[in-house]
Structure formats: structure tokens, C-alpha cells
Amino acid sequence: MKFGKTIETNAKELPEEWQPYLIQYKLLKKSIKKIVQELDNTFKSLNIVPPTYPDDAASAENEGPDNARASTDSDPPEDANTSSPAIKDAAPAEAGMPEEIAYNIEKDSDGLVHPVITVKIRRPASHQQQVVELPDVAGLPANASIVLQSAQPESSSEKSVDTDAAEPAIPRLVDSAGRKIASADQPGSADNITIETTAHPETEETQVTLRLEADQMFFDQLVEYIERTRQFEQKYTAAYNSNVNHLGTELATVTSPYKQDYQVWREIFRLYMDAEVWNRAQGDARPATSARQGQERFGKFAKHIESIGLAQKLRNPMSARLLMSFYKLNLELTHMKLLQEMNEEATRKIIKKHDKRTHLIAKTQFPRLITIDTTTLTQALIHVIYADLVGIVPQIDDYLCPMCLNIAWRPLRLECNHVFCSRCIVKASKRQMFNCPVCRSKGAVYRAGVSNIDQALLNFLKLYFPKEIKEKQRDTQRDISEEETQALALAHGKTCIIM
Numbered sequence: 001m002k003f004g005k006t007i008e009t010n011a012k013e014l015p016e017e018w019q020p021y022l023i024q025y026k027l028l029k030k031s032i033k034k035i036v037q038e039l040d041n042t043f044k045s046l047n048i049v050p051p052t053y054p055d056d057a058a059s060a061e062n063e064g065p066d067n068a069r070a071s072t073d074s075d076p077p078e079d080a081n082t083s084s085p086a087i088k089d090a091a092p093a094e095a096g097m098p099e100e101i102a103y104n105i106e107k108d109s110d111g112l113v114h115p116v117i118t119v120k121i122r123r124p125a126s127h128q129q130q131v132v133e134l135p136d137v138a139g140l141p142a143n144a145s146i147v148l149q150s151a152q153p154e155s156s157s158e159k160s161v162d163t164d165a166a167e168p169a170i171p172r173l174v175d176s177a178g179r180k181i182a183s184a185d186q187p188g189s190a191d192n193i194t195i196e197t198t199a200h201p202e203t204e205e206t207q208v209t210l211r212l213e214a215d216q217m218f219f220d221q222l223v224e225y226i227e228r229t230r231q232f233e234q235k236y237t238a239a240y241n242s243n244v245n246h247l248g249t250e251l252a253t254v255t256s257p258y259k260q261d262y263q264v265w266r267e268i269f270r271l272y273m274d275a276e277v278w279n280r281a282q283g284d285a286r287p288a289t290s291a292r293q294g295q296e297r298f299g300k301f302a303k304h305i306e307s308i309g310l311a312q313k314l315r316n317p318m319s320a321r322l323l324m325s326f327y328k329l330n331l332e333l334t335h336m337k338l339l340q341e342m343n344e345e346a347t348r349k350i351i352k353k354h355d356k357r358t359h360l361i362a363k364t365q366f367p368r369l370i371t372i373d374t375t376t377l378t379q380a381l382i383h384v385i386y387a388d389l390v391g392i393v394p395q396i397d398d399y400l401c402p403m404c405l406n407i408a409w410r411p412l413r414l415e416c417n418h419v420f421c422s423r424c425i426v427k428a429s430k431r432q433m434f435n436c437p438v439c440r441s442k443g444a445v446y447r448a449g450v451s452n453i454d455q456a457l458l459n460f461l462k463l464y465f466p467k468e469i470k471e472k473q474r475d476t477q478r479d480i481s482e483e484e485t486q487a488l489a490l491a492h493g494k495t496c497i498i499m
Contacts, residue, residue, distance in 0.1 A: 003025065003345075003346075003349050004025050004026050004029070007022065007025050007342060007346060010338065010342055011342075013335070013338065014335055014338065014339060015335065018232075018335065018339060021228060021229045021232045021339065021343075022229075022339065022342060022343065022346070023222070023225045023226070023229070023342075023343045023346040023347060023350070024221075024225060025346045025349070025350060027221070028218065028221060028222060028350045029350070029353065031214065031217060031218040031221060032218065032350075032353060032354055032357050032358070033357075034214040034217075034218075035212060035214040035215045035218055035354070035357070035358050036357050036358055037214070038212050038213065038214045038215075039212060039214075039215075039358055039360075042210060042212070046208060048119060048121060048208070099120045099121070099122050100118075100119075100120045101117065101118070101119050101120075102117070102118040103115065103116070103117055103118075103360040103361055103362070104116050104118070104365070105219070105362060105365045105366055105369060107369045111223070111227075112220070112223065113219045113223060113366070113369055113370065114211065114216065114219075115211070115212070115215045115216060115219055115360070115362070116209060116210070116211055117209070117210040117211075117212065117360065118207065118208070118209050118210075119207070119208045119209075119210070120205065120206075120207050121205070121206045121207070121208065122203050122204070122205055122206075123203065123204045123206065124202065124203060124204075192210065192211040192212070192213065193208070193209070193210060193211075194208070194209040195207070195208050195209075215358075215360070218354065219366075222347065222350065222370075223370055225343075226343070226347070226370055226372060229339070229343055229372075233336070233340075233377055236336065237377060237380070237381070240329070240332065240381055240384075241384060243325075243329065244329065244384050244385065244388050244389060245388065247322060247325050247326065247329070247389060248388045248389055248392060250318065250322055251265075251322055251389060251392050252392055253318075254316050254318055254319045254322065255392055255393045257463050257464050259316070260315050260316070261314050261315055261316050261319045262393070264310055264313045264314055264319075265314075265319070265393050266393045266394075266395065267310060268305060268310055268323070269389075269390045269393050269395070270395055271301060271304060271305065271310075272301060272390060273386075273390065273395070275297050275298070275300065275301040275304075276297065277289070277294055277297045277298045277301060277330065278294055278333070278382040278385075279382075288374075288375050288378075288379070289337075290337070290341065291334050291335075291337035291338035291341055292338075294330075294333070294334050294337060295334045298330050298331075298334065302327060311323060326389065329385065329389075330385070333378065333381055333382065333385070336377070336378060336381065337374070337378050340372065340373075340374040340377070340378065341374055343372055344372045344374050347372055348363075351363045351366055351367075394460075394464045394465075396465055396468055399411075399457075399461060399465070401419070401420050401421040401424055402418070402420065402437060402438055403420055403421075403424040403428070403437055404421060404423075404424050406421070406472055406475070407421070407461065407465055407468045407469065407472050408420060408421045408457075408461070409421050409422070409423075409461065409469055409472040409473065409476070410422040410423075410453060410458060411453065411454045411457045411458055411461065412425050412448055412452045412453055412454070413452055413453075413454045413457075414436055414441065414444040414445065414448055414452065415441065415444050415447065415448075415452075416436050416438075416439050416441035416444050418436055418437075418438045418439060418444075419454065419457070420437075421472070422453065423476050423479065425445055425448055428445050429445060429446065433445060434446035
């Protein structure tokens with residue numbers, strides 16, 4: 001499927017009010033056709049041999065990051081696209097041979113980009129005036145042309161040469177009646193063409209600087225689409241954060257440990273984190289979750305919630321409404337991710353097509369000037385979901401003892417600030433493990449006592465994890481009973497096996 005059709009298909013998944021913020025790929029393709037036509041006409045009218053297949057993008061990229069150059073020395077490939085600009089017709093024998101064609105994209109203080117083509121031409125010195133008709137270019141009178149005056153060779157110091165005659169020939173812009181137009185380096189001249197000529201005994205070197213109107217319009221359109229999307233993203237982010245804050249406030253009321261829906265919400269958010277709908281950890285080496293991946297993972301999560309009947313266990317009608325709001329926020333996040341990915345891909349492909357059709361290499365320059373960030377915004381929105389919504393309900397995984405991997409009941413905080421359950425610290429001391437099991441802080445376990453119990457954390461665990469604490473107390477009591485039985489058996493010289 002062609003990319004233009006792919007965009008149209010994917011756009012149907014976005015809300016209707018979001019679709020104007022997609023980059024208009026097909027319109028930009030039409031603009032490229034105008035660039036090709038103007039470029040072709042301009043090169044022919046200036047009697048310049050066109051570039052031959054600078055599609056060897058790799059060599060163009062190796063020329064340097066600031067300009068992409070097209071060499072005219074290479075032979076065209078056999079399967080070359082003969083419809084490329086200025087290659088269809090053979091250049092006349094007297095046409096100038098460009099030594100170098102450089103394409104640069106400049107960015108001004110207003111954030112606008114301006115593409116510039118610079119052509120360096122070498123012609124044999126001529127003693128006759130050469131008139132070259134110019135194309136219809138904005139800013140020039142109709143039927144304008146370039147007059148290339150004959151270049152006088154540089155004289156030797158022994159000859160007396162008139163000063164005016166010794167000056168190198170500078171092309172003049174004239175109209176059809178022969179009236180002179182101001183040269184490109186003088187006030188009032190056209191801004192899109194600049195010509196500088198240097199005369200040598202055997203050759204004339206001319207540098208022509210072109211600013212194609214169609215090329216400028218192409219990049220103006222592209223930058224406008226990108227900037228319009230960026231403004232929409234900023235506006236949407238503010239609304240999204242506001243919705244999350246409002247939802248978080250309401251969730252806090254129904255997820256209180258004193259409410260009957262608390263345990264259900266805790267299980268819902270636990271399953272959400274296990275589903276890893278979005279990669280959220282800072283420094284995560286895995287690639288960012290794409291829109292399709294997030295959509296697929298969230299779909300599986302929602303189906304799982306439905307299959308085990310968690311949604312039906314919510315007693316408070318407000319909880320059911322808030323669950324639907326939580327689903328909607330994730331769906332909007334998927335849409336935002338999809339919008340960004342489509343715009344990034346459209347930009348990359350339209351620049352690639354621009355380079356292929358015009359042989360003006362922009363793909364190494366434009367991304368450095370105008371960027372589309374598909375990760376920073378969505379990662380910020382993902383962080384808000386986890387911090388302000390999922391984080392409202394404490395999860396037991398955040399309060400486990402590093403030694404027994406169970407809830408840290410009667411939490412004992414060592415001087416190094418690591419927390420363990422009291423039972424594990426007692427067992428470590430009996431085994432003469434006096435350093436912290438996590439950071440190896442010397443004597444941290446040995447110096448720990450009753451005063452190290454974190455009373456605030458103890459009360460928190462009792463409030464939010466009563467079931468887990470009862471299970472841990474039963475396990476602890478069973479463990480103590482086993483130790484006492486083993487010690488009693490050893491005291492009588494017998495081994496006791498507890499079934």
C-alpha cells in the first residue's frame with residue numbers, strides 16, 4: 001500500500017477533530033512536481049548542464065552535514081529514472097559545465113527555513129556576447145535574460161591595457177528590449193537569483209545562486225504543518241493533565257482503604273502495571289512503546305479485566321464511571337502517539353521524495369533545523385498516568401523485604417536507610433551477618449534494635465495491607481515454632497522432623 005493511502009487509512013482511527021493536524025502528504029507531493037518543473041526550466045534557461053544522478057545519497061551525505069553536493073562526473077545508472085529533472089534532454093554543446101552544485105537550507109530568526117542552490121560553472125572564455133533567456137521567475141520582468149559579456153584575458157604586466165577593458169565580464173540582467181535590469185548584488189534586484197563571474201585567460205567561472213519559489217513554498221508548507229501540530233500538542237497536553245488531575249481527585253475518594261472498592265482498584269492497577277502497556281521506567285534500554293504496541297497491550301489488559309469480572313465487582317457506581325475515564329485517557333494517549341508517529345513518518349518520506357525527484361539533498365539538513373519529537377510529550381503523559389492515577393493505590397511490590405521478598409512486617413530501618421522485616425534482621429544476626437545485605441554498610445545489622453522500627457511505615461502497612469500482614473504473621477509464627485522445636489530436639493540429642 002502506498003504511503004499516501006496508508007495515511008488516509010490510519011487517519012480514520014483518529015478523532016475527526018484531530019485529522020487537520022496530520023501533515024498533508026499528498027499536497028506536498030504536488031508541490032514537489034512544481035519544484036521539478038521550475039528547476040528544470042531554470043537550468044535549461046541558464047544554459048547549464050543539469051546534475052546527473054546525485055541520487056547516490058550516500059555520497060551526497062558524505063560531503064558534509066551543512067550542504068549536500070551533486071557531482072556531475074558520475075555516470076547515471078542503467079535503470080535511472082529518465083523523468084528526473086533536466087535529464088530528459090541532452091544539453092547543447094555550448095552549455096556550461098557545473099563544477100559543483102551545492103544545496104543548503106538556512107534557518108532565520110523567525111524559525112523559517114530557506115533553501116538555496118549554488119551552482120559553480122566553468123565556461124571557455126568567449127570574446128562574443130552571449131545572451132541567455134531567463135525563465136519567468138518572481139521578481140523579474142517578463143522575457144528577462146542574462147548577457148554574458150566577453151571576458152578579456154588577464155594581461156601581462158608588460159602590456160598597457162585599458163582599465164575598463166581589463167575588468168572581468170559580469171553578467172547583466174536585461175529585458176527583451178535590451179534595457180538593463182539591476183544586477184543581483186545591487187539594490188532593487190531580484191532576491192532569488194545572484195550571479196558572480198570571474199574571468200581567467202582560458203575560462204570564465206560563474207557562480208549562480210538560486211532561490212526557487214516552488215522549493216520555498218514546499219518548505220513553508222511543511223514547516224507550517226509541523227508548527228500547527230506542535231501548537232495542538234501543547235494545547236492538548238494542558239487539557240490532558242487537567243483531566244488526569246480531576247480523575248485523580250475522584251479516584252482518591254473511591255480507593256480509600258476504608259472503601260469497599262479499594263481492593264478491586266488495587267488489583268486493576270496491579271494488572272495494568274503487569275501488562276506494561278507503556279514503557280515508563282527512566283533509563284529503560286528498551287525502545288519506546290509504539291502506538292500499535294500500546295493499543296494492542298491495552299486491549300489485552302481490558303479484555304482480561306472483563307474476563308475475570310473485576311469491573312463487575314466494583315460496588316460504587318462512581319468507580320465504574322472512573323474506570324471508563326481511565327480507559328479513555330489511555331485511548332487518547334494511543335491517538336496522540338499515532339498522530340506523532342504518522343507526522344514523523346510523513347516528514348521523513350516527503351523529504352526523501354523531494355530529494356529523489358529534485359536531486360537536491362535535504363534529508364541531512366532539514367531534521368537538524370526542524371524536529372518532530374515523538375517521545376518526550378508521550379513519555380510525560382505516561383508518567384502522569386502512573387504517578388497521579390496508578391500511584392494513588394499502593395502496591396505491595398513497593399513494600400517488600402529484600403531478604404524474604406515478602407511484606408516488610410514490623411519494618412526495621414537500618415542506619416543506611418534500607419528497610420527489612422524484623423524477623424529477617426533477627427535471623428541475619430544469629431548467622432553473624434552484621435553488614436547491610438543491600439549496601440554492605442558495616443555493622444548496620446549489628447547495631448539495629450527496637451528503636452529502628454519505622455512506626456509510621458508500620459501504621460501505613462497495617463492500614464493498606466491488612467490481609468498480607470495477617471499472612472506474614474502466620475508465616476512468622478510458624479517459622480518461630482519450627483526453630484523452637486528444632487532447638488528443643490537438639491537439646492535432648494534427637495532430631496525432630498515436623499510433618
